[in-house]
Amino acid sequence: MAFPETDRERAWTAVVLAAVGALVVGSLVLRDTVYGGFVWHYFWGPVYADAQGAHCAVWNGGNVQLLYESATCRAASEPVAYPGYTLVSEVGYAVTLLVSLVGVSFLLDHLEIGESMQFLYSLFPFVLLGGALRVVEDANNAAEVAAGAEPFIGYPLNSLIISPVIYFVMFAITLAAVVVAIYLARRTDVVEDGYRLLAGIGTVLLAATVGFLGYLAVTTDYVEFHPIFTVLTLGLATVVTVLVWLPVRRYLPSIAAGTPLAGALVLWGHAVDGVANVVGLDWAKELGLRADLVPKHPLNAAVVDITQDVLPASVIQLTGDAWPFLVVKVVAVIFVLSLFDEELREEAPRYTTLMLLAVLAVGLGPGSRDMLRATFAI
Structure with missing residues (x-):
């Protein structure tokens, strides 16, 4: 089903495409400055280092070197990416979040949902799910450093539950759950309340994730x-x-x-x-x-x-x-x-x-x- 696009939505789309286009063109034309010194340094580099279990990753003209000792990382030439967040990346994520919320609000307008606070409460388990999935990645890292233990999720699959990639993964999971719950509530007689079904889906996924962590606690030495x-x-x-x-x-x-x-x-x-x-x-x-x-x-x-x-x-x-x-x-x-x-x-x-x-x-x-x-x- 096609939705009519408003002027505000066209303006939002134009701004997003312009920003993405500027990053893509800048990364191609000024690879070391724009991509290596900004995109890789603050966003993808930390994910890559984290996913590989390295203490840091060093950008050297497109050749990325993984380092596993803090002293070696300190002696390396910038840009050096460390697992985790920086002030620059957190500001970038905040701006991305605000822009994304505008786009999501347009989607909710078309779906005619989200006016009630019930929508907020039904998504509560998904907020907890995001945190729980990050702990699964932490456990995966713990397995990697434990003597004789193999990570249960290898690269590049483990990058899906590392920030900021996990934000997009959680958005996709949540959006899929919203569409399924609303569709079943409106098009079938099986579900009467889409918000309750949505909360139920999130709760099941959360319970499965925490249950997996509990399983690791019982069966491994590193949890x-x-x-x-x-x-x-x-x-x-x-x-x-x-x-x-x-x-x-x-x-x-x-x-x-x-x-x-x-x-x-x-x-x-x-x-x-x-x-x-x-x-x-x-x-x-x-x-x-x-x-x-x-x-x-x-x-x-x-x-x-x-x-x-x-x-x-x-x-x-x-x-x-x-x-x-x-x-x-x-x-x-x-x-x-x-x-x-x-x-x-x-x-x-x-x-x-x-x-x-x-x-x-x-x-x-x-x-x-x-x-x-x-x-x-x-």
């Missing part, structure tokens, strides 16, 4: 099971949400007016991220792991570094150095939620739902990954 991390993270995140959201609704009602229930869910998702970092970075060893986890994002690492510079060592020994990240997350998400007033909800309901989903995902996605990393000692 363990420490449920205390999940219990503490979810429990403390719930306490933080209640202690923050109830006073906000009572004393600052304008902030919660547009998102009374959805706002609590978004806050909870970011509280999970904050608590998972505090528990994993500061108290993992005390709770049974061999060592504390390390931050996976530049913002987490920056907050830890600033805390170490500001607070004396005697205080950090008692409180840890990751707790300010939880404070930053809570304050930031309350500010963002204040932008979702009732007027915005009425004027652009679908885009509002998508934006709330995006805000939830950037908190709960990495938060669930950190929680499960600690739970399975990866």
Whole structure:
């Protein structure tokens, strides 16, 4: 079925094609500068190094060299790509996300879904699924470094669950689930509520992924099971949400007016991220792991570094150095939620739902990954 295209959609398509075209042409004409120094350095290089289990990857005029020692990486000439995120890549992903949300909102307009907050709630399991799949990749890396163990997912297949490729994979999975659920709800008598079916599909996929991690914990030496991390993270995140959201609704009602229930869910998702970092970075060893986890994002690492510079060592020994990240997350998400007033909800309901989903995902996605990393000692 063909959908009529609006002027806004044509403009969006033109902007996206122009940006992609500029990157493609620049990569062909100025290969070392545009592709090697930007696209590869900040986006594909980290994926390639991660997928190969290397400490870093070095670009040398189109010849990529994998290095497996930190000292060798430090001595290498730029551009050098390390597994994980950088500030440049995170900004790039954020811009890509915002542009993509506009395109998805057009699609939802044509499908005539997404106005209700039920759509947000039905996609909640898919947000957790993204974090769980990243832990599967972490487990795959753990298998690679374990003595005598073979990775259960080899290259290039493992790159599908490494950022940023996993974002596109999760988008495809989620879109397929949405289309199937809506089609069955509208065209058959088997399904009455498409949103419930959508949530059910996500829940089954999530349970299968976490179940696979549990299987690895039982059958391998490089994955363990420490449920205390999940219990503490979810429990403390719930306490933080209640202690923050109830006073906000009572004393600052304008902030919660547009998102009374959805706002609590978004806050909870970011509280999970904050608590998972505090528990994993500061108290993992005390709770049974061999060592504390390390931050996976530049913002987490920056907050830890600033805390170490500001607070004396005697205080950090008692409180840890990751707790300010939880404070930053809570304050930031309350500010963002204040932008979702009732007027915005009425004027652009679908885009509002998508934006709330995006805000939830950037908190709960990495938060669930950190929680499960600690739970399975990866």
